Amino acid sequence: xxxxxxxxxxxxxxxxxxxxxxxxxxxxxxxxxxxxxxxxxxxxxxxxxxxxxxxxxxxxxxxxxxxxxxxxxxxxxxxxxxxxxxxxxxxxxxxxxxxx
Numbered sequence: 001x002x003x004x005x006x007x008x009x010x011x012x013x014x015x016x017x018x019x020x021x022x023x024x025x026x027x028x029x030x031x032x033x034x035x036x037x038x039x040x041x042x043x044x045x046x047x048x049x050x051x052x053x054x055x056x057x058x059x060x061x062x063x064x065x066x067x068x069x070x071x072x073x074x075x076x077x078x079x080x081x082x083x084x085x086x087x088x089x090x091x092x093x094x095x096x097x098x099x100x
Contacts, residue, residue: 004021004041005017024041025041028044029044030042
């Protein structure tokens with residue numbers, strides 16, 4: 001917990017960070033080890049699984065379930081590098097191949 005607060009550079013109050021981590025624990029995003037006096041938090045799921053869950057939630061809530069709108073918004077928010085564009089093309093090609 002202290003490490004997270006320190007990483008934020010004091011921009012956010014300690015109790016605010018603690019409250020957010022408690023909320024994240026309640027939502028199943030973090031696990032809390034209460035065996036020691038200082039609680040230790042860790043991710044409840046691997047990073048990729050959490051990213052998929054958050055992206056699906058964002059797509060549903062903000063983009064009406066439209067993957068196209070989500071991708072268009074993401075790509076218009078900042079210029080993608082050529083490497084990112086190539087990786088996106090490969091992902092789309094792979095998905096197209098899976099759908100056949």
